[in-house]
Amino acid sequence: MILHDYLPSGNGYKIRLLLSLLGQDYQLKCYDIVQGETHTEAFLKLNANGKIPVLEFDDGRSLTESNAILYYLAQGTPYWPEELWQQSQVLRWMNFEQYSHEPNIATLRFWLGHAGMNQQRQAQWADKKAAGYAALKVMEQHLSEHPYFVGEQFSIADIALYAYTHVAEEAEFDLSTFPAIQAWCYAITQTTNYVDITDDSARLKP
Structure with a gap:
């Protein structure tokens, strides 16, 4: 997995924190959002909204929106309740x-x-x-x-x-x-x- 992110971002940090708590290996690719690096043609193919974070899976799928990513990663773990x-x-x-x-x-x-x-x-x-x-x-x-x-x-x-x-x-x-x-x-x-x-x-x- 590759997490496309901007290091100071709290939205990206949500994903980095959960991945660490889960002991999940991933790679981090950082962008400078102030300089417009998430509005390049290559990035917009990952997320047409031009925003981080984006979690790119090994099968080529990409998931955007920080809380949606949290929901996906938390399934079957103690961080998502059963009830x-x-x-x-x-x-x-x-x-x-x-x-x-x-x-x-x-x-x-x-x-x-x-x-x-x-x-x-x-x-x-x-x-x-x-x-x-x-x-x-x-x-x-x-x-x-x-x-x-x-x-x-x-x-x-x-x-x-x-x-x-x-x-x-x-x-x-x-x-x-x-x-x-x-x-x-x-x-x-x-x-x-x-x-x-x-x-x-x-x-x-x-």
Whole structure:
């Protein structure tokens, strides 16, 4: 398998983290999305949407969208629950991540650290900051009563939410006021085969 990715991306990191937790071998091919490397003719054959991550399988198939890839890889593993209600709760939190969390926290992090600020982005800053804090408060409330998001067990719902939460301070979110989130993040770092977002040990050698 080849994971086509951009190393700072939380969406790509979701896949790298799960693959590591599963002990799954793969190769990592990195692109600079700021420089438009995912809009070349070759990349667009992998994903017409021009976005990472893309997981390319040995049989030539390619799967896009980070949470769809998580779902595929988690089947038959402890990271996808067997019971239907718990499965629906995993999907609930993964949708929350995509609609309430990622568009705010991840977007601000990308603007600050990679794309740069402009007048239009500055005008959206306060609203996105408020929406990001609102998402963190929902997470904090849940985690104050549960160690993980679904069924008291680490699942791909946690991976989806952890990816951008643990680097939220790079978007100027203060996590010190969210003790349950901090404890949850620490617990994930103690998981066997945990890898940091900057780990590129699977990178394809030129």
